[in-house]
Structures are given as structure tokens and as C-alpha cells.
Amino acid sequence: MSNVPNRCPLTAVEAIDTIEKLAGLFPAYRRAHAKGIGFDAKFSPNGCAAPYTTASHLLHQDTSAIVRFSHSTSNPNPTEQLVSVKGMAVQFQLPEGKVTNLTMVTIPVFITKTPEEFIQLLQLFTSDKRLFSQKLSTLKNNPNFHAAFTILKNIIPPKSFGTGHYYSIHAYYLINDQKQQQAVKFEWEPIVESKNQTENTSLFTNRNALEDDLLNRLKDGPVRFKLLIQLAQPGDSIDDSTQKWPDTREKICIGTLSILGRRADNAESQVFDPTIVPDGILCSDDPVLHFRAKAYAESAKRRQNSL
Ligand code: HEM
Numbered sequence: 001m002s003n004v005p006n007r008c009p010l011t012a013v014e015a016i017d018t019i020e021k022l023a024g025l026f027p028a029y030r031r032a033h034a035k036g037i038g039f040d041a042k043f044s045p046n047g048c049a050a051p052y053t054t055a056s057h058l059l060h061q062d063t064s065a066i067v068r069f070s071h072s073t074s075n076p077n078p079t080e081q082l083v084s085v086k087g088m089a090v091q092f093q094l095p096e097g098k099v100t101n102l103t104m105v106t107i108p109v110f111i112t113k114t115p116e117e118f119i120q121l122l123q124l125f126t127s128d129k130r131l132f133s134q135k136l137s138t139l140k141n142n143p144n145f146h147a148a149f150t151i152l153k154n155i156i157p158p159k160s161f162g163t164g165h166y167y168s169i170h171a172y173y174l175i176n177d178q179k180q181q182q183a184v185k186f187e188w189e190p191i192v193e194s195k196n197q198t199e200n201t202s203l204f205t206n207r208n209a210l211e212d213d214l215l216n217r218l219k220d221g222p223v224r225f226k227l228l229i230q231l232a233q234p235g236d237s238i239d240d241s242t243q244k245w246p247d248t249r250e251k252i253c254i255g256t257l258s259i260l261g262r263r264a265d266n267a268e269s270q271v272f273d274p275t276i277v278p279d280g281i282l283c284s285d286d287p288v289l290h291f292r293a294k295a296y297a298e299s300a301k302r303r304q305n306s307l
Helices: 011-024 115-127 132-141 145-152 209-218 287-307
Strands: 036-045 064-071 084-094 099-105 171-177 180-193 223-231 253-262 279-282
Touching: 011 115, 036 084, 064 209, 064 253, 099 180, 099 253, 115 132, 115 287, 132 145, 145 223, 180 253, 209 223, 209 253
Parallel strands: none
Antiparallel strands: 036 064, 036 253, 064 084, 084 099, 171 180, 171 279, 180 223, 223 253
16 A cells, blocks of 8 residues: 555545536446446466566466456446546455456546546536537646647547557556566557457447447457556656656566456446555555545445445
8 A cells, every 4th residue: 555645635535526516426336437347357477577576466376356347437327439438447366365456447648647637627527518629728728637638639439348458557666576676557458369359330329339249259258468567767757647658668468367257246346446456566656546545445435335
């Protein structure tokens, strides 16, 4: 967990209150990424992480995992193709009942540097009645929202959960047995095999298109993703979610995730807090990363209390 001083004036209660006010209240659902589908999975490391970390699930043995794919909106019944950002949350099941999470999305950077700016941005986009193009120009002209402007302008929603590319956005430190630290970002890169390369053609007719597409792909065998680490070099920004590292930074594949079958409980009770890390991994000081822990706990408390 974080040893970062609490320098953030926004509380999780205020953030979730604001999300509920702006996006609507759907009591039993996650306050963001409300619609999702849960699977059992297996992670098979390939040994390539050994020089960087002592984290056992990234080293030599297969680890079972719970995976939830989601649409980022707070509405549990969205028009799927209009939700630009999709999520992939993976909870590795470690020995002695412990877990660790990688909770990623299909964009490589976040839209704001701080949680306060994120909530301001939500307010701008939901309560502002101007045209989308006018809101975009507000972003373009405000340096705090410049990253958001570039993302929103270029975003292409994935047509399938199984062919999306997912990014951790935040950096983490891997720590090896010599106590050396290497800052990395994680990515899930889809392995699109010819047997499940079919295009998802029902996007505009089926309100459950991405879920049905994934279940169809699974009929031909596991849907698989490579786990990549991208290695920072000196001078790369570690604690700013809006900064992408240069594409020239080395990426290493450290294992493969196989999505095996649907979970009967749909991963409803899981909380994929991205700050829960085992020995061998450390969170960066990114304020958005640390705020997520508090926001997810508050959202989980509210949805679980209403069941
Ligand atoms: C200040 C920034 C953020 C806030 C306030 C926020 C808030 C939330 C909340 C309230 C939930 C529901 C949690 C639950 O009930 O279990 C959630 C889920 C999620 N968030 Fe965020 N989030 C933020 C940033 C991010 C970032 C940067 C990413 C990606 C790197 C991300 C990816 C996800 C994903 C994938 C889920 C779904 C997890 C699941 O399947 O349970 N979020 N977020």
C-alpha cells in the first residue's frame, strides 16, 4: 500500500457523490464500469520477469485469476458502441488467500494528472449543455485538460473485448532479489488467433454485443493475452498518468493470460484495487493511482450495502 502523504484535498466520498449526481444512481452497481462480464483465467509466466522482480506470480508457476471486462460508463445498460473506453481487470489469486490486481483500460494515458481535475472534467462533460465540439475546444484551451483533448479527439472504441489492447497507465516499480528497482508500465496485448479472428458484426443491433462476441470466441478455445512490461529510462515521467513514454522504450513479454470460462458470479463481489501489490512490486507515487484505492473502496461499500 501507499506511503504517499495524503496531499489530495478531494475525498472519495465527495468523488463518488459527484459521480452519482452526474451519472445517475444505480445502487447495486459499480459507480464506474458498471456493466461487465467475469471469467476464470490462468496466467502462465515465461520467466522473462526474473531479472526484474521477486513477485512469484510473475516468475515460474501458473496462477489462477479472475478477469472482468467492462464498459467504462456508470450506466449499467449502456449503448455499448458509444462507450469509447473498455476495461480489463485481472485479479491474480496468490497463496494464502492473498490477491494482486492489474486494472487496465484501452487508452494508454489518463485524461487528467490529479483526481480533482478528473472530477472537474466529469462536471464539464455532463452538466455542460453545449455541443460536444464546444466542450472539446474548452479542453484544448486549458493546459490541465490538454491530454484529455488529445485522447478524446483520437479515441477509437474496440469492437471486441478479446482484441482490445489494455494499458495500466500508471507506473509501478519492479524490485528484484538485489533490491534494484525498475519502473515499468503493464499492458495486455491480445493474441488474435486465426480461429477467433471473426469480426464483431452485431455492434449496432445487439445491446450485449461485446459480451456475446467474447463468449462466441471462447467456444473455439481460450482467448489469450500477452502480459508486457514497458521499461522506463532515466528522465521518463513516473508519477504523471497523462504522460506516455516514448514508443522506443523496450517492451518485454513476461507471460500469457488465458481466459477460460465464464464465472457464475460474474465477478460481482470483486474489488480490483490497483494498489494491492505483493513483495517484488511497488506502486509509483502517481496521485491518481492512490486515489483509485479510496474511490473503489467507497464504491464497493455503497454497492454492497444496497444488495
Ligand atoms: C481519479 C480517477 C478514477 C476514479 C475516481 C475512478 C473510479 C472508479 C470507480 C468508482 C470504479 C468502481 C469500483 C468498484 O465498485 O469496485 C472504477 C472501476 C474501474 N476503473 Fe476507475 N477510476 C479512476 C481512474 C481509473 C484509471 C486511471 C483506470 C485505468 C488505468 C481505471 C480503470 C477502471 C476499471 C478497469 C474499472 C473496473 C474494475 C472492475 O471490473 O471492477 N480507473 N473506477
